[in-house]
Amino acid sequence: ILAKAVADKPQISVMERVNVFDYVVVDNCIKGAYAIGVDEPVMYVISARAVLCATGGAAGLYKPNHPGFSRHKMWYPPFNTGAGYAMGIRTGAEMTTFEMRFIALRCKDTIAPTGTLAQGVGAKQINALGQVYEQKYGLTTSQRVHGTVIENLEGRGPCYLQTVGITREQDEDLQKAYLNMAPSQTLRWLESGKTPRVQNVEIEGTEPYIVGGHTASGYWVSTDRETTVKGLFAAGDVAGGCPQKYATGAFVEGEIAAKAAAKYIAGLRAPDSFDHIPDKVQAEEKRYWLEGFLNYSHTSSIVDPAAGSAEYFTVNELEEAMQEVMDEHAGGIGSHYCFSESSLHIAAGKIKELEKKSELLSAGQMQELVYILELKERLTVCKSVIAHLAARKETRWHSFAENMDYPDSSSRWNRYVNSRLEDGRLNILFRPLVQEGEIYEH
Structure with missing residues (x-):
């Protein structure tokens, strides 16, 4: 679907059923990427004067709520394996803030979103005693998860979003909303006959994910989203140091990185053998x-x-x-x-x-x-x-x-924890915070 939007453009080539697994880097300068065919035994060596990585973050690192056969039933897409991160790590690119993992607060078992309940009908987080505990711990995502963990550990669980008492119209709106974005939750309500207006929704945390759009993990990038590997740019969940940009911020970041990559290419001398295998x-x-x-x-x-x-x-x-x-x-x-x-x-x-x-x-x-x-x-x-x-x-x-x-x-x-792979060893680096309004270059 995404490829169709650009497939007819004469200046764009789209390669489908191809899996990129590593960069071509010579003297810390990007020269292209390596890939394999998913169906045919072919290795591709793709020459490029600049590369923009937008592969997304990493799911499946931790044991999920549903292990075994259902281990990829999760909050973040299972096909996001951390490929973009891994390629950068192996290449020696500087990476940042992998310790700031993301854990979502979700409806128990279905892993459906809780934000629609919290914001749409004003549902509060309550424990098994009916006590509202969310203000006690704070209202950021990490604090909401932390509060739920502590309430359970201290014997006041299970925890819920309080939906009992909402109107019939709100109840129906919730069922329609979840049928659109998380059908399993609506099906659970219908199968049990216990819709949110008659039964509170139990909540739990997911396993940790590495996602730079929600947190700050990813490549250490300059203001124009260039990584420490010359000519390699990053956007979206792989670009670090810019938390809570979410989808719309990732779109903007993609545009920033693309324009910067084009400017970078324009400043290069014409290569003698661009179409040949770089190395x-x-x-x-x-x-x-x-x-x-x-x-x-x-x-x-x-x-x-x-x-x-x-x-x-x-x-x-x-x-x-x-x-x-x-x-x-x-x-x-x-x-x-x-x-x-x-x-x-x-x-x-x-x-x-x-x-x-x-x-x-x-x-x-x-x-x-x-x-x-x-x-x-x-x-x-x-x-x-x-x-x-x-x-x-x-x-x-x-x-x-x-x-x-x-x-x-x-x-x-109050600083960034960064890392870089050098001589087979992952070395930790510390970087000062980039203040609002500052332009950052490596």
């Missing part, structure tokens, strides 16, 4: 690496010398293992979004082990290879999230980052 050696290494997954025998295994037996892994098994690690040790639902330096250290070690195992996966067809690449993208983002959570030694955003070793906020941490 043949690098491209050959990528092709060999991909073929390793396709040629690896399905019967191959990892032998554990201690156990004296072979272990077999699938993408799904490693993905679920990753989500378990992040949930238990890096502040997921199961740990009430809490973590400590010790738990993060454990998480980092386990994610490293899963990365090693992911190199021994096999793909029988191209779609399976895409799944392997998506898993590896999530694992790369997990490493950055863990490193950032450990680096910010305070609790600034309750639930979004609940540091049990440092439960309070501090003015000393």
